[in-house]
Amino acid sequence: MNIFQQELKNNNFVCSSCQKCNKLVWPPSDFCNSCFGSVTWRQVTKTAKLVEFSSRGNEVFCIAEFESSIRIMGSIQNASNLKIGQPLTLVKCDFDGKEKFILEPAV
Amino acid sequence: MRKVGIAASGLTEFSKNDSSLESLMLSSIKPIFDDTENLSQNDIDVVLTSTNANDKYLANIISELSGISPRVAHSVESLCNSGTNGIVSAYSYIASGLADVALVVGAEKKDSPGLVLEWDQSRGQYTHPIYWSSMFASAHMRKYGTTLEDIAYVGAKNHRNAMSNPYAYFKKMFSIDDIMESKPLTETLRLLDCSMPCNGAASVLLASDEIIKKFTDMPIWITGIGQKSISAGFTKNDELTSMTSTVKSSVDAYGMAGKKANEVDVAELHDAFSVCEIIELEDLGFTPKGLGSSYVRNLYDTNDKKINPRGGLIGSGHPLGATGIAQTIEIFQQLQGNAKKRQVDGAKTGLVHNMSAASTSSTVLILES
Numbered sequence: 365m366n367i368f369q370q371e372l373k374n375n376n377f378v379c380s381s382c383q384k385c386n387k388l389v390w391p392p393s394d395f396c397n398s399c400f401g402s403v404t405w406r407q408v409t410k411t412a413k414l415v416e417f418s419s420r421g422n423e424v425f426c427i428a429e430f431e432s433s434i435r436i437m438g439s440i441q442n443a444s445n446l447k448i449g450q451p452l453t454l455v456k457c458d459f460d461g462k463e464k465f466i467l468e469p470a471v
Numbered sequence: 472m473r474k475v476g477i478a479a480s481g482l483t484e485f486s487k488n489d490s491s492l493e494s495l496m497l498s499s500i501k502p503i504f505d506d507t508e509n510l511s512q513n514d515i516d517v518v519l520t521s522t523n524a525n526d527k528y529l530a531n532i533i534s535e536l537s538g539i540s541p542r543v544a545h546s547v548e549s550l551c552n553s554g555t556n557g558i559v560s561a562y563s564y565i566a567s568g569l570a571d572v573a574l575v576v577g578a579e580k581k582d583s584p585g586l587v588l589e590w591d592q593s594r595g596q597y598t599h600p601i602y603w604s605s606m607f608a609s610a611h612m613r614k615y616g617t618t619l620e621d622i623a624y625v626g627a628k629n630h631r632n633a634m635s636n637p638y639a640y641f642k643k644m645f646s647i648d649d650i651m652e653s654k655p656l657t658e659t660l661r662l663l664d665c666s667m668p669c670n671g672a673a674s675v676l677l678a679s680d681e682i683i684k685k686f687t688d689m690p691i692w693i694t695g696i697g698q699k700s701i702s703a704g705f706t707k708n709d710e711l712t713s714m715t716s717t718v719k720s721s722v723d724a725y726g727m728a729g730k731k732a733n734e735v736d737v738a739e740l741h742d743a744f745s746v747c748e749i750i751e752l753e754d755l756g757f758t759p760k761g762l763g764s765s766y767v768r769n770l771y772d773t774n775d776k777k778i779n780p781r782g783g784l785i786g787s788g789h790p791l792g793a794t795g796i797a798q799t800i801e802i803f804q805q806l807q808g809n810a811k812k813r814q815v816d817g818a819k820t821g822l823v824h825n826m827s828a829a830s831t832s833s834t835v836l837i838l839e840s
Binding site for chain 2: 368390391392415416417418419420425427435436437438439448462463464465
């Protein structure tokens with residue numbers, strides 16, 4: 365596991381951030397994909413925006429956007445009357461061989 | 472740059488019959504040597520193998536097994552558009568003058584390691600391609616009112632076309648109802664909306680205009696090439712009702728050929744999932760945005776084979792590294808007037824669209840007789 369995956373397993377969603385230009389570097393990398401500066405790790409906000417969603421049986425899956433830059437696929441629990449663009453909250457993340465992100469509609 | 476054409480081609484049946492990757496490749500090379508007068512192994516300067524298999528030194532192995540000692544031999548891997556990437560590389564060797572004749576061989580096995588891009592952390596636990604295609608389908612349905620029945624028309628059309636393709640994976644017609652009632656995989660995707668991984672191989676022989684007449688009286692010229700990679704990760708697709716890499720690569724390909732979409736007589740589109748064809752018809756300029764579904768319905772209702780005459784990936788199967796080459800062979804045969812029951816009458820200009828990994832990269836080729 366790399367640092368990103370270890371932190372996910374600790375229920376902590378972190379991303380690399382450039383120490384030179386402060387850009388969030390997604391996906392996590394050792395160098396900034398804008399200026400090749402060195403990176404450090406920082407926590408990503410818990411709030412996200414719903415970009416798109418569908419479902420498989422009772423499981424709703426989606427693309428969620430964090431901090432206007434990081435888009436990931438995750439599941440939505442307690443989903444009803446979802447609207448594109450609505451706020452979501454990251455309630456849990458994990459790593460069990462695959463990255464897992466569990467979200468729910470923000471209150 | 473020198474003019475480059477396709478001189479000959481070879482295919483295997485796409486199937487789940489077990490066979491080694493080398494055997495598949497050789498089986499598609501054999502018809503090129505069997506059917507091309509004046510071609511000997513000594514003519515071939517470049518051998519490129521397109522596959523996602525982890526086999527090492529494959530182009531050199533295939534060269535040795537074919538009795539070829541080329542100047543250049545290497546593999547080309549780019550997931551699902553490995554095949555057309557191989558063709559573009561071979562084109563470049565010839566156009567630049569580094570080579571005169573190139574053999575491009577694509578093949579894949581049904582359990583290819585290229586079926587899922589494990590690197591893409593942005594997909595989370597949803598690594599299987601059905602999830603990205605569901606996101607495109609949901610977005611297109613929401614914005615343009617596309618329905619599940621619209622999407623079923625793509626599969627019904629392409630399965631019907633595949634019945635005239637002796638190399639196709641599927642040997643059976645599927646009706647709109649069959650597709651509508653096939654196993655639901657997600658809210659916006661059914662089993663028969665998906666192309667099937669399978670075993671298969673396809674080969675083409677490319678040559679410069681100075682030498683190609685030695686091999687054929689009917690060369691088909693590659694007159695336009697566009698390629699674009701926007702990212703590797705699926706979620707960098709900002710707009711889910713469109714495929715940005717497809718739009719950009721088609722602009723370059725049309726520009727290089729001096730052609731417009733309305734001048735294309737026949738086209739092979741990368742329908743990894745049925746909804747992809749609807750979006751690609753719009754992105755390639757065959758119809759305005761939002762009208763891809765009605766364009767497909769009209770093709771189906773009029774039995775028009777202009778789009779995916781060999782049955783697309785949906786009807787033909789999808790052996791990843793072979794797919795782009797098989798698509799190119801279809802257009803090659805169409806422009807030569809040799810496509811038999813699949814023939815689009817009078818086709819002079821054709822287009823190949825081949826893409827990878829949720830359309831994070833695309834290749835568009837324009838071919839002319």
